[in-house]
Each structure stands twice: as C-alpha cells, then as structure tokens.
Amino acid sequence: MSKINLSFEEMWEKIIACDRKYDGLFFTAVKTTKIYCRPSCRSRKPKKINVEFYLDIKEVEKAGFRPCKRCQPEVEHSPYTGLVKDVITFLVNHYKQNLVLKDIADFVGLSPYYLERIFKQETMETPRTYLEKIRIDRSLHLLKFTDLTNLEICYEVGFQSPSNFYKAFRNLKNCSPSEYRKNSKGH
Structure with a gap:
C-alpha cells in the first residue's frame, strides 16, 4: 500500500474538515487522551499541539494509542x-x-x-x-x-x-x- 504524502498542516486541515475521503489513509492520535481517530471523526477536535499523525494503523497502536469508540478507526467497514x-x-x-x-x-x-x-x-x-x-x-x-x-x-x-x-x-x-x-x- 502506498503512503500519502501530506504535511502536518494538510492533515490537520483534513481533520478539521472531517474529510471522509482520507479515512484509512492516516490516523489522528491525541497525546493527552491516548486515543486515535479517523480524519472524518466528528468528536470534539483536540488542541493542535496535542496531535500526532500516523500513516499506518499498526504504528499508531504500537505507539500505545487505542481506537476511538465513536469513529472506530480499526474497523474496515462502516464505523x-x-x-x-x-x-x-x-x-x-x-x-x-x-x-x-x-x-x-x-x-x-x-x-x-x-x-x-x-x-x-x-x-x-x-x-x-x-x-x-x-x-x-x-x-x-x-x-x-x-x-x-x-x-x-x-x-x-x-x-x-x-x-x-x-x-x-x-x-x-x-x-x-x-x-x-x-x-x-x-x-
């Protein structure tokens, strides 16, 4: 699978817009809650300083983040x-x-x-x-x-x-x- 080439700012824009087209292409991890989400997640947006982006679900989970219960980023089909x-x-x-x-x-x-x-x-x-x-x-x-x-x-x-x-x-x-x-x- 090829990885997307987006900057931190571009990925930040996608999560602010809740853009579904980028679901599965990267994950938003929130350092303070230790939760990761899809770009389209409708949960309250974290502070920018608390966000890290991961391009691979295995990497975000290896880093100790758990999936969001609302958007269920670990689920392939519809959340x-x-x-x-x-x-x-x-x-x-x-x-x-x-x-x-x-x-x-x-x-x-x-x-x-x-x-x-x-x-x-x-x-x-x-x-x-x-x-x-x-x-x-x-x-x-x-x-x-x-x-x-x-x-x-x-x-x-x-x-x-x-x-x-x-x-x-x-x-x-x-x-x-x-x-x-x-x-x-x-x-």
Whole structure:
C-alpha cells in the first residue's frame, strides 16, 4: 500500500474538515487522551499541539494509542454497522410500543438528529420507515395466520391509528390488509 504524502498542516486541515475521503489513509492520535481517530471523526477536535499523525494503523497502536469508540478507526467497514444493528434490534424488540425518534436515540445514546442522519446514510431509510416495515411484516403474518380483525392487528403491531396502518400497508404492499388476507388465504 502506498503512503500519502501530506504535511502536518494538510492533515490537520483534513481533520478539521472531517474529510471522509482520507479515512484509512492516516490516523489522528491525541497525546493527552491516548486515543486515535479517523480524519472524518466528528468528536470534539483536540488542541493542535496535542496531535500526532500516523500513516499506518499498526504504528499508531504500537505507539500505545487505542481506537476511538465513536469513529472506530480499526474497523474496515462502516464505523456505524454496530450502531445500525443495535437500532434495528431495538426496533424489532420494541415495535409494539409507541416509539418516537427520541426513544430510539436515547437507547443508543445519540441525539435524534444525529441518529436519523447516520441511520439514513447507512440504510437509505429513516428509523421510522424501518419501524413501519417491521410492523407491516408482522401484520402480514397475523393477517395470514390468525383471525384477528384488521383493527386488532393494527394495534397489535404498534400502529397508533387505523389510518396510519392502512396508509403504511398500502404503500408497502399495494393493497389493503383485507385484500392481502383474502389473497393469502387462497394460496
């Protein structure tokens, strides 16, 4: 692997700009905390005097620095994979509850705005639309295998109003819950 040829000042500019294009090409190590980060890390920026740059992850770790928990520079794939997995697990386990974005954000310890931005960046969906899909998937099972009414299913899967249930159902399945039930019983 070829090393980049950037001066200290150029690397400093990249971390101030949180430039993702340089992730993996160099690492920012903070002498006072003994933590190292990706250039794109959104954590509070250290004082310039406390920063060292390393071009190799083995070198920064050999120097005694540990990876940042926020940007996870030691992870090759997206640093948010674990976060997204935690959010999805939470949604699957709590889909019946009346969840708002703040509940989900509190669970993972982020601001609602930041969570929504990261989740959408990683999944191409908001937590709310993902939750709706989980609820509709559960309703499909109930429509097919139970005799619960559409209204009972609506509340059983966590929708707060029948109109939201019917709208979400039609958006995802291109039919009403009753049409789905009729068609699924016939097969």
